[in-house]
Amino acid sequence: MNPSTPRPEHVTRRERRAAARREQRAEPRRRSAPRRPAWQSPFTLLTAGALLVGALIVGALQLLPGRDGGGATAGPELIMPVTLPLAELTADRTLGSASAPVTMTVWSDFQCPACRVLAEAVEPRLVTEYVATGKLRIEYRDLIVIGPESVDAAVAARCAGEQDRFWDFHGVLYANQSAENSGGLSRERFLAISDRLGLDRPAFEECLAGGHLAARVQTESAQGMTKYNSTPTLEFSNGDVIRGVPDWQTLAAKIDELVAAAA
């Protein structure tokens, strides 16, 4: 047992706390140990209680519906790129004013890494400097070079396009590309993106299930294949073509030249 320390009348807080600690250590031996059976010790009870509560929580989580995209819960893990504030210039897969002097058609594949670079590093600047200023209109075209999942993604993006959110969806698909390659471009993934973007869920699901868009993606891609075999390929309204991702100077010079020519 502790040699109990004498208690002077005037003790500092520190001393009082130290004494309390010593008592705390000594207390249980005096009180609880001899009387309570082992299973009633706070240790056992607390452990059992915590395990039980833990098991209940884990069990409840396992039973939670929508782990596979059934709810908005699958949404927030997505990386959300900055949304282009151009809702009024967005129509289906076109971005920009109908009267813009230059049109740039982007042939792209949602699984192609270079296309991701284009979408993330080049397009936002194009949008602020050329699309928003009315000089350029961008049109997106599917050129499927990677695989069936690229078709699925293209279909999903078109379904978002039916709700005039193609470009937002397109941005999310590219921003999360590494994940798609490892996790698969699944229906659940598309639903999660759709939820995150706040699309009309039933309409989106109906569109995905419809199946009519896959054929259109394939047709468009086949048309593209007659001209190009790599993504991304940029095709300008005057027929000029840039293959791959151009550096900004080259691209800006090209567009400036075409704007000047159209004026």
Add this chain to the structure above:
Amino acid sequence: MSPGPGTIRELASRRALLILALLGAIATSGYLSAVRLAGALPSCGIAGGCDTVALSSYSVIMGVPVAYLGLAFSTVLLGLVGAWMWLADRRLLWASYALATLGVVFVAYLTYLELFVIDAICIWCVAFAASLLAAWALLVLEMRSSLN
């Protein structure tokens, strides 16, 4: 086991370790929370797997990112443990122990998900689990010396 000078030093360093383990848990979950808040992916170096785990649907529970839960949990636990050390009220130790045990069960579940469902391990999550486990083990020791 009357606390002679050696034992007191032992107890003190045990408590220091406990605080350290909890700070470790706060640091790892804090990093993961900050990354999530920034909308980026945790960097894993050559170990890899962090993005897979962070992007899986299991990284969010009922709309709350698991990283935030971990940060909140370890902060509350540190608060409880600190309160116990400060106020020397045994019930606070009990509460800390119960909470830590709950946390260990939950982290065990999350680790199971990483290993068998997501099929990827994130070193930050492992570091968090290890810190929490260490804190839990130290709390078990504290419980024993408080009850024996």
